[in-house]
Amino acid sequence: MDKNNIAIPLTKKDFVSDQEVRWCPGCGDYAILSQVQKVFPQLGIPKENFLVVSGIGCSSRFPYYMDTYGFHSVHGRAPALASGAKLSNPELSVWMVTGDGDAMAIGGNHFIHILRRNLDINILMFNNRIYGLTKGQYSPTTELGKRTKSSPHGTVDYPFNPPQLALGAAGTFIARGIDREQKHLQELMKAAHAHKGTSFVEIYQNCVIFNDGVFSSLTDKMEKQNNVLVLEQGKPMVFGKDRNKGLCLVGSKLKVVTIGDKYNLSDVLVHDETNKIKGLLLSELTYEDGFPTPIGILYREDKSSYEEMMMEQIDNAKLQKGKGKLDKLFHEGHTWEVK
Amino acid sequence: MNDVDRSSQQRENLEVVTIRFAGDSGDGMQLTGTQFSDNTAIVGNDLSTFPDYPSEIRAPLGTLAGVSSFQIQFSSLDIHTPGDKLDVLVAMNPAAMKVHLKDLKDHGILLINTAGFSKKNLKLAGWKENPLEDKSLNNYRLIKVDMAQLVTDATGNLGLSPKIIKRSINMFALGFLYWLYDRNIDSTIKFLKSKFAKKLDVIESNTRALKAGYNYGETLEIIKTSYRIPKAKFKKGTYRNIMGNQAITFGLLAASEKAGLELFYGGYPITPASDILHYLASYKNFGVKTFQAEDEIAGVVSSIGAAYAGSFAVTATSGPGMALKTEALTLAVSAEIPMVIVNVQRGGPSTGLPTKTEQSDLYQAMFGRNGETPIAVVSASTPTHCFEAAYEASRIALEHMIPVILLTDGFLGNGSEPWLIPKYDELPAINHHQTTDAENFLPLSHDEKTLARPWGIPGTPGMEHRIGGLEKTEGSGNVNYEAENHQYMTELRQKKVDIIADNIPNAVPLGEESGDLLVLGWGSTYGAIRTAVKKCISNGQKVSHVHLMHLNPFPKNLKTLLKGFKNILIPEVNSGQLNTIIRAKFLVNSEGFNIIQGRPLTVHEIFDKIQEVVKG
Numbered sequence: 026m027d028k029n030n031i032a033i034p035l036t037k038k039d040f041v042s043d044q045e046v047r048w049c050p051g052c053g054d055y056a057i058l059s060q061v062q063k064v065f066p067q068l069g070i071p072k073e074n075f076l077v078v079s080g081i082g083c084s085s086r087f088p089y090y091m092d093t094y095g096f097h098s099v100h101g102r103a104p105a106l107a108s109g110a111k112l113s114n115p116e117l118s119v120w121m122v123t124g125d126g127d128a129m130a131i132g133g134n135h136f137i138h139i140l141r142r143n144l145d146i147n148i149l150m151f152n153n154r155i156y157g158l159t160k161g162q163y164s165p166t167t168e169l170g171k172r173t174k175s176s177p178h179g180t181v182d183y184p185f186n187p188p189q190l191a192l193g194a195a196g197t198f199i200a201r202g203i204d205r206e207q208k209h210l211q212e213l214m215k216a217a218h219a220h221k222g223t224s225f226v227e228i229y230q231n232c233v234i235f236n237d238g239v240f241s242s243l244t245d246k247m248e249k250q251n252n253v254l255v256l257e258q259g260k261p262m263v264f265g266k267d268r269n270k271g272l273c274l275v276g277s278k279l280k281v282v283t284i285g286d287k288y289n290l291s292d293v294l295v296h297d298e299t300n301k302i303k304g305l306l307l308s309e310l311t312y313e314d315g316f317p318t319p320i321g322i323l324y325r326e327d328k329s330s331y332e333e334m335m336m337e338q339i340d341n342a343k344l345q346k347g348k349g350k351l352d353k354l355f356h357e358g359h360t361w362e363v364k
Numbered sequence: 365m366n367d368v369d370r371s372s373q374q375r376e377n378l379e380v381v382t383i384r385f386a387g388d389s390g391d392g393m394q395l396t397g398t399q400f401s402d403n404t405a406i407v408g409n410d411l412s413t414f415p416d417y418p419s420e421i422r423a424p425l426g427t428l429a430g431v432s433s434f435q436i437q438f439s440s441l442d443i444h445t446p447g448d449k450l451d452v453l454v455a456m457n458p459a460a461m462k463v464h465l466k467d468l469k470d471h472g473i474l475l476i477n478t479a480g481f482s483k484k485n486l487k488l489a490g491w492k493e494n495p496l497e498d499k500s501l502n503n504y505r506l507i508k509v510d511m512a513q514l515v516t517d518a519t520g521n522l523g524l525s526p527k528i529i530k531r532s533i534n535m536f537a538l539g540f541l542y543w544l545y546d547r548n549i550d551s552t553i554k555f556l557k558s559k560f561a562k563k564l565d566v567i568e569s570n571t572r573a574l575k576a577g578y579n580y581g582e583t584l585e586i587i588k589t590s591y592r593i594p595k596a597k598f599k600k601g602t603y604r605n606i607m608g609n610q611a612i613t614f615g616l617l618a619a620s621e622k623a624g625l626e627l628f629y630g631g632y633p634i635t636p637a638s639d640i641l642h643y644l645a646s647y648k649n650f651g652v653k654t655f656q657a658e659d660e661i662a663g664v665v666s667s668i669g670a671a672y673a674g675s676f677a678v679t680a681t682s683g684p685g686m687a688l689k690t691e692a693l694t695l696a697v698s699a700e701i702p703m704v705i706v707n708v709q710r711g712g713p714s715t716g717l718p719t720k721t722e723q724s725d726l727y728q729a730m731f732g733r734n735g736e737t738p739i740a741v742v743s744a745s746t747p748t749h750c751f752e753a754a755y756e757a758s759r760i761a762l763e764h765m766i767p768v769i770l771l772t773d774g775f776l777g778n779g780s781e782p783w784l785i786p787k788y789d790e791l792p793a794i795n796h797h798q799t800t801d802a803e804n805f806l807p808l809s810h811d812e813k814t815l816a817r818p819w820g821i822p823g824t825p826g827m828e829h830r831i832g833g834l835e836k837t838e839g840s841g842n843v844n845y846e847a848e849n850h851q852y853m854t855e856l857r858q859k860k861v862d863i864i865a866d867n868i869p870n871a872v873p874l875g876e877e878s879g880d881l882l883v884l885g886w887g888s889t890y891g892a893i894r895t896a897v898k899k900c901i902s903n904g905q906k907v908s909h910v911h912l913m914h915l916n917p918f919p920k921n922l923k924t925l926l927k928g929f930k931n932i933l934i935p936e937v938n939s940g941q942l943n944t945i946i947r948a949k950f951l952v953n954s955e956g957f958n959i960i961q962g963r964p965l966t967v968h969e970i971f972d973k974i975q976e977v978v979k980g
């Protein structure tokens with residue numbers, strides 16, 4: 026090992042492992058992998074301090090392709106594994122990669138609890154609204170009525186709305202990106218890293234094999250500007266090819282308005298990512314027809330992380346009681362001497 | 365006791381006594397028993413306890429199902445069990461008497477709180493006539509006393525609430541037993557003062573009840589003698605009383621300190637394992653990190669994550685909790701993660717008998733997983749042995765980079781006995797495999813002697829690697845689905861367990877290495893088997909006892925030992941799990957002795973069975 030290598034700036038190459046990437050050609054996962062490999066060297070963290078943890082599914086192959094410490098765990102359990110690793114060594118930059126099935130179905134319980142505890146872990150959830158690895162069954166985010174291998178007559182399962190679920194679970198950083206919006210995705214990853222607490226980034230990802238085009242209205246060059254609302258802190262929520270559409274609050278509901286005749290720009294809601302009510306309203310739009318899909322940071326809140334509070338308790342206990350001595354602990358309570 | 369003159373009292377010395385406090389689960393029997401145990405430790409007797417209580421926090425009042433009891437055997441001799449037959453039974457209500465009377469010796473003392481014997485309670489216990497009023501109890505030394513009334517009288521001028529007075533009645537029974545066994549009551553007064561700190565009325569009420577019980581003994585016609593049990597002859601050293609679950613935490617903590625690693629505990633509350641979490645959570649000044657997870661699965665998986673990141677990681681559970689951990693255990697085996705999984709066994713299946721003891725998870729520990737997933741298994745045999753067993757399980761996990769299941773049970777977890785406090789410096793060293801040697805690092809290479817893989821932890825420059833549950837290539841750890849590789853890795857995982865046999869002591873029998881009968885046991889049957897076999901040996905019978913701490917792998921000399929005996933008897937609190945494994949592995953004609961009633965085996969049951977086998 027070259028002792029001086031810390032001084033050499035890291036590049037994308039440093040994070041590419043020697044393993045052949047085994048996703049289907051054209052899968053959205055490739056783009057996401059590439060963004061992560063571009064972002065990691067920019068974070069100012071020594072390479073050895075990254076840990077990438079995953080569960081099971083196509084997306085969960087991710088750690089194998091990153092030249093970092095990595096753990097490919099079992100179905101749905103990545104949040105628990107990531108939590109244990111983070112608590113063991115709070116210095117680590119822990120990234121959890123998961124999918125809609127892994128995080129919302131089999132790992133749903135762990136997902137809500139990691140958010141509630143607010144460990145400083147970054148979650149990237151690739152949402153392709155289908156089960157890829159098991160070959161095409163509907164997932165907990167599949168739209169109602171969709172025909173899949175396991176729902177030949179259409180699903181009768183109402184889907185989860187991931188940002189809303191995360192908000193309900195007291196998540197402190199809730200964002201959404203799209204595999205094809207690469208620059209935007211990089212910014213989200215940097216913001217997720219900067220946030221001290223659990224960061225949840227939902228990434229719409231195209232599964233070319235089992236659910237191709239599910240997000241095409243959000244990625245198609247011609248259509249996307251009319252369908253995607255890019256949230257920017259402190260900026261009015263404007264979208265549309267001609268940037269003449271905006272979101273207004275009418276009563277307690279959002280409404281799409283055209284800026285010009287009846288409404289002007291000052292009527293349009295300004296994005297405030299620290300406003301929980303607005304975050305809730307925006308997350309409502311996930312499956313809503315006639316509304317744009319918001320991407321960016323939907324909600325963000327600063328509060329102490331679990332590991333901060335845990336370490337504080339440990340430090341205080343050491344201060345108050347002195348560093349533990351086993352011989353002393355063994356002798357606590359009543360003892361007696363046999364001579 | 366200083367303020368009572370008992371110079372007129374006759375005293376008789378006894379060697380061994382067994383008493384049991386029994387009452388409603390709200391009657392404070394566990395606290396009474398614990399107080400008596402602590403006091404017994406102070407006197408310097410050897411002792412062994414058996415708390416037994418219903419799983420409901422407040423079981424229906426007065427019913428058989430709601431009876432809570434605490435048994436203690438104490439002696440001037442070396443004892444190994446809480447005792448079989450009772451010298452004294454304290455029954456606070458008819459249900460308690462109904463459940464426990466069968467265990468009282470002829471002419472044993474039966475102390476009855478008549479205040480609990482209302483018509484309603486008699487009916488709830490299934491008694492049509494009041495047994496206190498006919499001759500059915502003539503076989504016992506019956507002491508009927510209205511404890512409620514006497515405690516009320518004793519606290520009469522204080523103007524205390526009836527609730528406080530009622531809650532003090534158990535102290536009357538305790539005071540009486542202190543009198544009976546010639547004890548000093550100061551330890552309990554000290555306890556009351558610290559437990560109820562500012563609640564002066566509660567302290568006063570309990571203290572008066574305690575003294576009233578003590579003084580009542582003085583006035584009794586039926587018992588003229590109090591008893592004294594001389595100090596037991598212990599090995600030299602400092603002692604304390606300890607419960608199995610606490611001993612587990614001491615063992616784990618000692619191992620982590622010895623190995624120089626931080627202790628991480630991920631777990632979910634479940635009876636009867638929760639105390640392990642409680643104790644560990646209080647060791648924060650040792651840097652212990654406890655994580656109360658959202659479920660059993662997250663409990664074990666967070667421990668895997670912590671172990672991967674470099675902590676000495678532990679989880680503990682019981683009953684159905686162990687079933688939930690199965691999937692993660694296979695991951696720990698596949699990824700070769702060093703960790704300890706404590707299973708404080710309880711009666712099953714499903715939620716089964718949450719507060720009762722059983723040894724029924726041995727098959728599960730050995731085989732209960734998908735794929736071929738061998739795991740090392742260690743078991744504890746007494747409450748104090750829980751310390752040693754936890755230390756040993758930790759040592760194996762860390763020295764072999766492997767998950768280890770530690771089996772205890774409810775009887776061990778909640779039972780207590782005097783513990784010769786070890787000196788930390790004298791505990792054996794524990795090595796582990798953390799390394800910073802990036803140059804020579806291959807994540808899934810294996811040490812020749814232990815088959816441990818190097819433990820390269822995140823944060824170490826130059827050793828970045830990936831690991832997981834998919835089949836791997838030895839060395840690089842890369843995913844590998846090739847047919848022959850799978851066979852190789854499957855065999856390697858088995859070898860990793862087998863090779864531990866080189867690193868554990870041989871089994872040491874009590875008695876000769878050959879003879880008419882070997883009694884083979886594991887876990888909490890130790891005390892009962894040991895006592896029964898000792899009796900056989902002193903009767904001149906050619907009976908020996910081997911108690912296994914290591915269940916997977918077995919000690920190397922077990923085969924030779926088994927072949928040295930005409931008969932092999934394996935008593936277990938299950939329907940014959942070790943017996944099946946021994947028969948399959950060693951092709952011997954061993955015989956099981958199986959009682960599955962949610963209680964420990966008794967000495968006389970085993971003794972009688974031995975006689976039956978030996979006589980053929």
Ligand code: SF4
Nearest residue numbers: 049052083157232233
């Ligand atoms: S099945 Fe779908 S999600 Fe999985 S790798 Fe192929 S395209 Fe990607």
